[in-house]
Amino acid sequence: MEGRRGLRADEAWVQAAGHRLRVRRIPGAGPTLVFLHEGLGGIAQWRDVPAALAHATGQPALVYERYGYGASDPRVGPPDPHYLEEESLRALPEVLAACGIERPFLVGHSDGGSIALLYGAQWPDRPLGIVTEAAHVFMEAMGIEGLRRAREAFETTDFRDRLKRHHGDRVDAMFHNWNDVWLDPRHLDWTFAPRLSAITAPVLAVQGLDDEYGTPAQVETIVRGVKGPSRSLLVPGCGHVPHFQARDLVLGEMARFIRETLALPSTAAP
Numbered sequence: 001m002e003g004r005r006g007l008r009a010d011e012a013w014v015q016a017a018g019h020r021l022r023v024r025r026i027p028g029a030g031p032t033l034v035f036l037h038e039g040l041g042g043i044a045q046w047r048d049v050p051a052a053l054a055h056a057t058g059q060p061a062l063v064y065e066r067y068g069y070g071a072s073d074p075r076v077g078p079p080d081p082h083y084l085e086e087e088s089l090r091a092l093p094e095v096l097a098a099c100g101i102e103r104p105f106l107v108g109h110s111d112g113g114s115i116a117l118l119y120g121a122q123w124p125d126r127p128l129g130i131v132t133e134a135a136h137v138f139m140e141a142m143g144i145e146g147l148r149r150a151r152e153a154f155e156t157t158d159f160r161d162r163l164k165r166h167h168g169d170r171v172d173a174m175f176h177n178w179n180d181v182w183l184d185p186r187h188l189d190w191t192f193a194p195r196l197s198a199i200t201a202p203v204l205a206v207q208g209l210d211d212e213y214g215t216p217a218q219v220e221t222i223v224r225g226v227k228g229p230s231r232s233l234l235v236p237g238c239g240h241v242p243h244f245q246a247r248d249l250v251l252g253e254m255a256r257f258i259r260e261t262l263a264l265p266s267t268a269a270p
Helices: 049-057 083-098 112-121 141-156 159-183 194-198 217-227 247-262
Strands: 010-018 019-026 033-036 059-065 105-109 129-133 201-208 230-235
Touching: 019 049, 019 083, 033 049, 033 112, 049 059, 049 247, 083 112, 105 112, 105 247, 112 129, 112 194, 129 247, 141 159, 141 194, 194 217, 201 217, 201 247, 217 230, 230 247
Parallel strands: 033 059, 033 105, 105 129, 129 201, 201 230
Antiparallel strands: 010 019, 019 059
């Protein structure tokens, strides 16, 4: 890790894939829960979820901001359409190595969930377990419509201002780097479903039944596709962010899955 200038006491910079990234750690003993944020996310947008799950399981946690997000280095130029694969193959492993984490327990939301699965497929012997939330493994027509509605909201509502609180002056580039890639016609047939069979780590796949970007077919594909033990949690009346929209249920199930996977005793509820 590098110097802490301009960071909180629990934060540091790491170098990964040639860029300086901000990480935040929650101390503890045992395997580390590694949180991977959504396509418009960052450390602050997780709010207290990492701390709540760390407390509920008694495990340490790590949260970091990918290249182009939050306080991490601003992205130069648009990402490659296969940026999720690149993140799982290079940046995430280098973050883990810089932080001394050999066998993470991955918790990923949206894009972060997809990155977690891709990492598990590439290195089946590394993750102790994987929790995905609103992950996507293939494109759907309703997801494309959700992306178009997100762009309209960014251009016509206070959505941009709310994102700017977390990403500053890079907010426009950050949003369009995400939105434009997914709406690129080259992405219409994107999928990594065939690679799921390489995943041997236990998987919990969570999704709201009213998710704006994907149907339950995403979860069904994950649970049926992985080689290791898996279970699903489909949450009624819930959209794309179950850890906020159905907090008690979702964090409770996540904590239970983590404890069972690591054979940990029950602790306080998240």
